[in-house]
Amino acid sequence: MSTILGDSLIYEDSVRLVIKSQDIELEKITTILTAIDLSSNDFEGVILKALKDLGSLWILNLSDNNLRGDIPMEMGQLNMLEVLDLYWNHLTGKSPQELTKLNPRVSQFNTFENNSYGGNFDLCGPPLSNHCGTSDPSHVPHPLESEEEDESYFASGFT
Incomplete structure (x- = not known):
């Protein structure tokens, strides 16, 4: 998944994490930072x-x-x-x-x-x-x- 802001692509991909037995989906991972x-x-x-x-x-x-x-x-x-x-x-x-x-x-x-x-x-x-x-x-x-x-x-x- 990608989001475009103006002319630049700033969000890309998503990731699924398991932290302390909790399943967390992180969407819209920024490519800026x-x-x-x-x-x-x-x-x-x-x-x-x-x-x-x-x-x-x-x-x-x-x-x-x-x-x-x-x-x-x-x-x-x-x-x-x-x-x-x-x-x-x-x-x-x-x-x-x-x-x-x-x-x-x-x-x-x-x-x-x-x-x-x-x-x-x-x-x-x-x-x-x-x-x-x-x-x-x-x-x-x-x-x-x-x-x-x-x-x-x-x-x-x-x-």
């Missing part, structure tokens, strides 16, 4: 590289979970992404330069302050002021399981 909010779900594991396949994604909220590991550089392939919320996780490693090159309107990832990445104490690199390789040498990073195991563990919350 595509958002996923997975915040506050206690998800564990790494951020899925497969998120790069969501090319029309504008907003992605993964805040307040237990995600760990690096931010995948593949996230830089989300050309439409305007909001990425990773606040309060356990992310580590260098912030991917690919994110700073995203340019939906302006290079906004370069404008984020350190508090935008709060709770990810081991995350480093631009646009953060925390430079990589300068952390406390007594701090030992959490050992990571294989990436495939972590991704399948994260994805198991969707089955």
